[in-house]
Amino acid sequence: xxxxxxxxxxxxxxxxxxxxxxxxxxxxxxxxxxxxxxxxxxxxxxxxxxxxxxxxxxxxxxxxxxxxxxxxxxxxxxxxxxxxxxxxxxxxxxxxxxxxxxxxxxxxxxxxxxxxxxxxxxxxxxxxxxxxxxxxxxxxxxxxxxxxxxxxxxxxxxxxxxxxxxxxxxxxxxxxxxxxxxxxxxxxxxxxxxxxxxxxxxxxxxxxxxxxxxx
Amino acid sequence: xxxxxxxxxxxxxxxxxxxxxxxxxxxxxxxxxxxxxxxxxxxxxxxxxxxxxxxxxxxxxxxxxxxxxxxxxxxxxxxxxxxxxxxxxxxxxxxxxxxxxxxxxxxxxxxxxxxxxxxxxxxxxxxxxxxxxxxxxxxxxxxxxxxxxxxxxxxxxxxxxxxxxxxxxxxxxxxxxxxxxxxxxxxxxxxxxxxxxxxxxxxxxxxxxxxxxxxxxxxxxxxxxxxxxxxxxxxxxxxxxxxxxxxxxxxxxxxxxxxxxxxxxxxxxxxxxxxxxxxxxxxxxxxxxxxxxxxxxxxxxxxxxxxxxxxxxxxxxxxxxxxxxxxxxxxxxxxxxxxxxxxxxxxxxxxxxxxxxxxxxxxxxxxxxxxxxxxxxxxxxxxxxxxxxxxxxxxxxxxxxxxxxxxxxxxxxxxxxxxxxxxxxxxxxxxxxxxxxxxxxxxxxxxxxxxxxxxxxxxxxxxxxxxxxxxxxxxxxxxxxxxxxxxxxxxxxxxxxxxxxxxxxxxxxxxxxxxxxxxxxxxxxxxxxxxxxxxxxxxxxxxxxx
Amino acid sequence: xxxxxxxxxxxxxxxxxxxxxxxxxxxxxxxxxxxxxxxxxxxxxxxxxxxxxxxxxxxxxxxxxxxxxxxxxxxxxxxxxxxxxxxxxxxxxxxxxxxxxxxxxxxxxx
Numbered sequence: 001x002x003x004x005x006x007x008x009x010x011x012x013x014x015x016x017x018x019x020x021x022x023x024x025x026x027x028x029x030x031x032x033x034x035x036x037x038x039x040x041x042x043x044x045x046x047x048x049x050x051x052x053x054x055x056x057x058x059x060x061x062x063x064x065x066x067x068x069x070x071x072x073x074x075x076x077x078x079x080x081x082x083x084x085x086x087x088x089x090x091x092x093x094x095x096x097x098x099x100x101x102x103x104x105x106x107x108x109x110x111x112x113x114x115x116x117x118x119x120x121x122x123x124x125x126x127x128x129x130x131x132x133x134x135x136x137x138x139x140x141x142x143x144x145x146x147x148x149x150x151x152x153x154x155x156x157x158x159x160x161x162x163x164x165x166x167x168x169x170x171x172x173x174x175x176x177x178x179x180x181x182x183x184x185x186x187x188x189x190x191x192x193x194x195x196x197x198x199x200x201x202x203x204x205x206x207x208x209x210x211x212x213x214x215x
Numbered sequence: 216x217x218x219x220x221x222x223x224x225x226x227x228x229x230x231x232x233x234x235x236x237x238x239x240x241x242x243x244x245x246x247x248x249x250x251x252x253x254x255x256x257x258x259x260x261x262x263x264x265x266x267x268x269x270x271x272x273x274x275x276x277x278x279x280x281x282x283x284x285x286x287x288x289x290x291x292x293x294x295x296x297x298x299x300x301x302x303x304x305x306x307x308x309x310x311x312x313x314x315x316x317x318x319x320x321x322x323x324x325x326x327x328x329x330x331x332x333x334x335x336x337x338x339x340x341x342x343x344x345x346x347x348x349x350x351x352x353x354x355x356x357x358x359x360x361x362x363x364x365x366x367x368x369x370x371x372x373x374x375x376x377x378x379x380x381x382x383x384x385x386x387x388x389x390x391x392x393x394x395x396x397x398x399x400x401x402x403x404x405x406x407x408x409x410x411x412x413x414x415x416x417x418x419x420x421x422x423x424x425x426x427x428x429x430x431x432x433x434x435x436x437x438x439x440x441x442x443x444x445x446x447x448x449x450x451x452x453x454x455x456x457x458x459x460x461x462x463x464x465x466x467x468x469x470x471x472x473x474x475x476x477x478x479x480x481x482x483x484x485x486x487x488x489x490x491x492x493x494x495x496x497x498x499x500x501x502x503x504x505x506x507x508x509x510x511x512x513x514x515x516x517x518x519x520x521x522x523x524x525x526x527x528x529x530x531x532x533x534x535x536x537x538x539x540x541x542x543x544x545x546x547x548x549x550x551x552x553x554x555x556x557x558x559x560x561x562x563x564x565x566x567x568x569x570x571x572x573x574x575x576x577x578x579x580x581x582x583x584x585x586x587x588x589x590x591x592x593x594x595x596x597x598x599x600x601x602x603x604x605x606x607x608x609x610x611x612x613x614x615x616x617x618x619x620x621x622x623x624x625x626x627x628x629x630x631x632x633x634x635x636x637x638x639x640x641x642x643x644x645x646x647x648x649x650x651x652x653x654x655x656x657x658x659x660x661x662x663x664x665x666x667x668x669x670x671x672x673x674x675x676x677x678x679x680x681x682x683x684x685x686x687x688x689x690x691x692x693x694x695x696x697x698x699x700x701x702x703x704x705x706x707x708x709x710x711x712x713x714x715x716x717x718x719x720x721x722x723x724x725x726x727x728x729x730x731x732x733x734x735x736x737x738x739x740x741x742x743x744x745x746x747x748x749x750x751x752x753x754x755x756x757x758x759x760x761x
Numbered sequence: 762x763x764x765x766x767x768x769x770x771x772x773x774x775x776x777x778x779x780x781x782x783x784x785x786x787x788x789x790x791x792x793x794x795x796x797x798x799x800x801x802x803x804x805x806x807x808x809x810x811x812x813x814x815x816x817x818x819x820x821x822x823x824x825x826x827x828x829x830x831x832x833x834x835x836x837x838x839x840x841x842x843x844x845x846x847x848x849x850x851x852x853x854x855x856x857x858x859x860x861x862x863x864x865x866x867x868x869x870x871x
Contacts, residue, residue: 011322021324021398028390031836032428038840039432039462046458071784079777082819129443140453147445195819202811206804210791425839461847528850
């Protein structure tokens, strides 16, 4: 029995059942993530409705170019991740590994840009709790805006870092020949996770970077 | 029969020995035991805090402890009891043990995740115990801002981190249950043949999954605000303390349904068995579990009627809170109808079940009082609220937990507990409970506020009654600890099905083999087929009570 | 889902192109005053479209069984419950004006 054949844990009757359980299980986990990030979106929405002017003012301090590039970077990474799953299903090991490595690289590019943005914010004294200076008119609500900016993008970045770790695991196991057309569940599951993290950013970008740009 | 060793047959308890075989187990039945020991430990810690509270409240003056210490006592009592006892209790102990067996599976869908859940729970517990050891927390288990996020000088961050971590234990358990129930039922086990215990745990798992993450984020924001001096909840800097309350109660209201739904599932198993009758209205009971879980997510604002929430929102939440009572009432009606013309026996599990029905009715009805805006203005933050939720949490949930432990004890251990002592303990608990908490309805109605270590002298008589009841209750809780442990060595050996109950778990030896079933069961009967069992046979082979 | 759906790479490329286009659209529209709340509505609407594309095609939900759709839908729906219930309170609080500042009931929209 080669390593690439379906591995079946003892509690399952067949590999189909195991695959279905994993699939549903990962979606249940993603539902919890929707609610987890959702709590922060809730806070953001509440304060944006209370302080629209302050939020617009604060949002204009963010670099829309870097935000936009990062959005494109993540969209590319979702594409390469979907391609990775596609390659795994087709049994193309080398393409699988390349796609996974590309996804990781794009993730690292995203994080690099993100942390450079954080550094710029620090220099501009826009980091609540550490170094925050703002015009008196909007001071309190702007600090709230930036609190949510750092909390939400920070939590998102943490999920990206975890994702890159998971991708490393996939690369290592792909090279060991652990995946095949009949068994590549971990690739699919981590793919779902990666796409989800992309979706969070799809909402973060307009809500944080594109407020009141027309003003 | 006493003291004779069980004939040597391999089962989940003796298949391997040693600490490592327990700490690294992936067997859902062993993990249930890990939880059983842990939750019992936290129950007595929470009980210790309660003892100190009731001792202080014997007198109107603050003579036992200072106000600040008292604040820590009721906070730690709430945190320990809710997050480390009530929420895990039935799901993590009985749910873990029974769900795979009840559906005819060998284990849960993700056994290693199940073990991880327990370790995460323990880690969270250690953080919280550390906070207690370091001087405790005084914010109330509700951690309201801005007191918790800015002004309190106690170990808030440590405690909320502990609760945050433990939340993931719940989430993973809920995930495991949902996937297991969907994908691992034995052939013939359709949704409407499932025991109602499984339905209620499915509903509970919905709440675990969709509610707990919001608690996590609310506590994380408090911790971050405290540590970094942000202004998210600081009114002086434009923050809204009500944001915290919305996020907190969005989880914590459904959390009370996490605490009661599994108990309802236990009752749905006990009532038919000890009435020798099918459950009346099975589909209604099943659907009402899900309805409670869903509607329970729509009512959280009833905790915020006087917090600054808009009156309009208050009205909406009040109306929805009336609605959520309906499925609970449906269950009570159906259990009662099951009892009607049943062949009732009064074994200890049934005593707990009957007590549950009465006490849950009182607790539930007083909940409607609180849902009524006009009444709540007067009784909010009084002992009326405390009495209400203790009737549900203690009078109902804890009694259901004990009833379930007694009922499934022979299956879990292969031994019968002492029926005489069990009935005595159930009676003592019932009396002690009512003496403790009924006076609190009166106290609250008369205006005694909660979370105060002093009170006007005219309230002393009722407070003394309550503390006296608490001491009786304490005795009642210690008794099972003693006779259950005693039964492990000296209890009568139990067969496969000492209660002549229906359900797949009773068709396998006691204690069960590691994989639960020698052969995967094929289900052909509806649940609770008690009318298929001859009446005489129901009494034959009953356990020899010690 | 029982069997692995075979989604061709061509579908992925099209979805990728659509996502990039929508990103350019949302960024461009942000700099144009659409009046009232339309800018916010447009931003969210476009984000929802992008999310749907990722969910349906990259995450294979379009080819999945009904149970998956229920779980995905439930997750987002529950978030709407949280937002809806909370904003139901926030948006109906009495509006603060300088005259009523001393009797204001906390934070409310201006």
